Amino acid sequence: MDNKRKNILIACDSSHTLLEFRGKLIEELVKGNNVSVFTPKISRQQVKDKLESLNVTVYENKLNGSNVSIFSDLRYIVQLYQLIRDTKPDVFFPYTFKPVIYGTMVAKFCKTACITPMLTGLGYNFTDGGKKNWLVTAITKVLLKVSLRGNKGIRIIFQNRDDYKKLLKTGIIGQKQQAYVVNGSGVDLSHYDYSEPDTLNISFLMISRLINAKGIKEYYEAAKSVRHKYPDIKFKLIGAFDNNIDSIPLDLFSKILFDDTIEYIGQVDDVRPYIKNASIVVLPSYYGEGVPRCILEGMAMGRAVITCDSVGCRETIYNEPSGRNGFLVPVKNVTALVLKMEYYINNTTDIIRYGVNGRHFAKAKFDVDLVNADMLKIMDVV
Known part of the structure; x- marks a missing residue:
């Protein structure tokens, strides 16, 4: 095992998730590594202050994770390519659809050694709701397959086994690919204290x-x-x-x-x-x-x-x-x-x-x- 400090780049599609969903993970990562995040603009000062206190380097972008915009997505891809080329991360950790799809493609092109895309749910794309936007859904599936296949350095992370089975069944990933299932994003039990619920005023x-x-x-x-x-x-x-x-x-x-x-x-x-x-x-x-x-x-x-x-x-x-x-x-x-x-x-x-x-x-x-x-x-x- 290599014990030297590694350069880790995290990519997300919403800045509020950095601390709410990944805060404890980032705290663990910075203990022995250099951590950077590529995120849409951070509007909350307390998020900026916390990341700064952890010595996390922040790179901002204008990605809109919820909406379809070819121009915005292309700009995101170019910015991410320039960032990965310049910072040369040892580990690239994207989560949610657009960072996973575009980021994994770019990281493969840049020959990043360890790419760990995490799918935090498949959203509309594999449910009946996806039929309302069938073209977007179809394109998403194709791009997901292209991004996740064909590289031994990719370790795909799922938050439930149903999603893993779904991507296997649809042929988006193969049996031989490295895939892992973790129990969601976890919950900080020291932050969310137990209290007895009110049963008189339900x-x-x-x-x-x-x-x-x-x-x-x-x-x-x-x-x-x-x-x-x-x-x-x-x-x-x-x-x-x-x-x-x-x-x-x-x-x-x-x-x-x-x-x-x-x-x-x-x-x-x-x-x-x-x-x-x-x-x-x-x-x-x-x-x-x-x-x-x-x-x-x-x-x-x-x-x-x-x-x-x-x-x-x-x-x-x-x-x-x-x-x-x-x-x-x-x-x-x-x-x-x-x-x-x-x-x-x-x-x-x-x-x-x-x-x-x-x-x-x-x-x-x-x-x-x-x-x-x-x-x-x-x-x-x-």
């Missing part, structure tokens, strides 16, 4: 971008149905209205804003106070998640869960009766979602019991230190 909380595939409509309709029968039950929603090809319709957004079905909180910098004040965390997503971070945060803080039996989401539910931490419901099934919400309303002791089980499950499987230990091995920097 409230449900959803944390998500306001896009269709996250199940916003299903959450709204379930809330409306439950509140008709149990008017004192509260429903809350955290998340930004996303400028995305799958943004929820404006009429639904208007209902969320102006009727009293859901308390819309918007985007927040720290979800912990809101999880602490919630009884149950809900995510009826069929998006194609890696492992949804909001569910892990809820589990870490001792919250019972309802989520969908869909890729990534199903990873967060422990189904054995002795350690059950929540429920899986079929995708787009409002009736099933309502039934599980009513179960918690009528079985309040399970809100606490499932929450305790969730904390234990998070510690056993999703502890960020366990996940990062796997990541360091894959990146060959331990």
